[in-house]
Amino acid sequence: MEHFAVLDGFLPEEVCQELEDGARHAKPEMVRGATGAAAKVQGGTDLAKVLNQPSRGDVVKFSDDGQMPGCQDFLRDLDALVDGLKSCEDTAPKLRCVDWANGAMFAIYPGGASRYIKHVDNTLRTDGRRLTAVLYLNRHWTEKDGGCLRIFEPTMQSCQVKRDVEPLWNRLVLFWSTQEVPHEVLASYKDRLAVSVWFICGEESLRSSEPFQRLFCPTKLRCLSGDRRQCLLRAARSEEERSSLAKLPLATSFGAELEELSRLFGWRSEEEVQREQDTAQDQAIRLAVQKALDGHRPEEAFGLKAHKVIEIPKNPLDFEIVDDEVLFGLVD
Ligand SMILES: O=C(O)CCC(=O)C(=O)O
């Protein structure tokens, strides 16, 4: 598997049917899917609304306890597949410390052209996600129903489409959760059902506060082998880390010890990592967008000469960037 794999007829029919029935049944209690950006600025700031709302149109329900119908059978077969990939030559290195997974996320993209714009699941390589698995639950899906998973060449800067994958009944797609696989969900004209699971790297998770704490929270993360302690220890980078992890109680919630853990494991905030990974141009754009959101006029925020200002966008996500200049899309 270079970047992604597609497997048709993954589950026994009856399991797939149970998952579909469960998802349809749960639709009324599903909530709008949130992105990392929204989670970070939770509290409902305007920035959160701008960043989150237009980016994805699905509604979701997490089955952390695996109690959704068919879920346990699905997770058992999926875990076995990933276990197999751990001993394949080309996938083994990336899956070395992938000993963890979340529950399952049931998602419905309602058929009114809902979609999910181009993104990378684990943009900064900080949240631990390494492999994304999505199973589609759409019988009789045809081309006119839209809803393809569009996979791009790496990285987020690339506009080159690698493959459009139709969300067909009982089709499983696996792809790396990192910059190697930017992807989007194209507009869906019929309810589009899917169930996703993320497989998580312990070594990466130890490097940031929240992912670290999730490793100690059995209701949030499953340990694939069942031996949480052993998986924690093999994710450590030094003897000092190992002996600290050996002493921590499992299934704990943390308090005063967070400071010491932060020092030992070198935790950095997402903002710090973001700043490191940004190019000078990224930084300039980020600053300009922030200025515009703070109420500066666009020509001021973006340092444009007056004749270059074309139109004020209703929605800042409609910015189009051409040759280092910012042109505003006409949205009316
Ligand atoms: O449903 C799909 O095809 C992919 C959804 C996705 O990209 C996500 O939830 O991050």
Ligand SMILES: [Fe+2]
């Ligand atoms: Fe995604």
